[in-house]
Amino acid sequence: MNPRVGVGVFVTNPKGQIVLGQRKSSHGAGTWALPGGHLEFNESFEDCAAREVLEETGLEVRDIQFLTATNDIMKEEGKHYVTVFVGCTVVGDDAQPELLEPHKCEQWKWVTWEEVSSYHSDPNSNHTLFIPLINLLERRPEFHPVRR
Helix, strand or coil: CCCEEEEEEEEECCCCCEEEEEECCCCCCCCEECCEEECCCCCCHHHHHHHHHHHHHCCCEEEEEEEEEEEEEEHHHCEEEEEEEEEEEECCCCCCCCCCCCCCEEEEEEECHHHHHHHHHCCCCCCCECHHHHHHHHHCCCCCCCCC
């Protein structure tokens, strides 16, 4: 079986926060992840990001840019992904994510990157991160998704 390509989207608001959701799907259930999904045939990373964010959260985004990628082997689940991370800005100063796919996601919320990092570094955290975010934090500790 070949690896699949996933796109994880750092949607940033004017406060420098990003959208994070609690997964309910077949793999990574209960973990916290970015909006995103599978790259479709003939689709660009940018088009995939805009489509997935709109489908999952109802948010419109702009200024989509490639940030980095991770190689995510999920042995227990028999899955292997290359996750392409992109960053973008939400359209609208007070835009709020909606739960448009409740069968795939429990909730969405705005958080800071520092909060996401603390979820991983704090063994007592009740927020377990999805494997691509764990790999990003562990393999690229200098990474920060919010453009300064």
